[in-house]
Amino acid sequence: QSALTQPPSVSGSPGQSVTVSCSGTSSDVGRYNRVSWYQQAPGTAPRVIIYDVSNRPSGVPDRFSGSKSGNTASLTISGLQAEDEADYYCNSYTSSSTYVFGTGTKVTVL
């Protein structure tokens, strides 16, 4: 299974919205509504911020939202804040009953 494709970096000013894309195939992203997103600050373990495409675990701010269209999933951060600067990874369930991660995107707050 090949890693899902994400842009290496995206950036935005405080208060703006940014979107991170996650491109897969009909065997993973496109097959199920089972995409999750992780936020990872430097030197820390990843933290799940979206699961099942658009669900937020308790405690995750509602400025984080997820969506999917075809083989591409997206994470949108609305009202970007300095604390949102981190690496973001998408993850998808696959037709082989396994998981595959995306290549990762560094979000920079200008």
Place this chain on the structure above:
Amino acid sequence: QLQLQESGPGLVKPSETLSLTCTVSGGSISSNSDYWGWLRQPPGKGLDWIGCIYYTGSTYYNPSLKSRVTISLDTSKNQFSLRLSSVTAADTAVYYCARHPPYFGSGKYDYWGLGTLVTVSS
């Protein structure tokens, strides 16, 4: 509050077997229908899913690692373990253990250990 902690050698020689243990506290690994997983991250690179084990003992592995990986449970110690055989420098990474609540497929690894760096070198 559930807590997970990885332990094991930080240095493994090429061609040998990497063995790590995850100790779970604040909850039982043999109840609640949870899945217990291993993930890794090579230095400066992205996340890689290694596999997981269901509380019943059923396992799921990354196809690219399947021939070298074994994940097992020790319910008496509330631990689960990872064994990765025939390691090379490409297996150098921070290894994380994590919990995945029901159902498998949501991608919701909600509790993680701090991670442990394993270096493969002679």
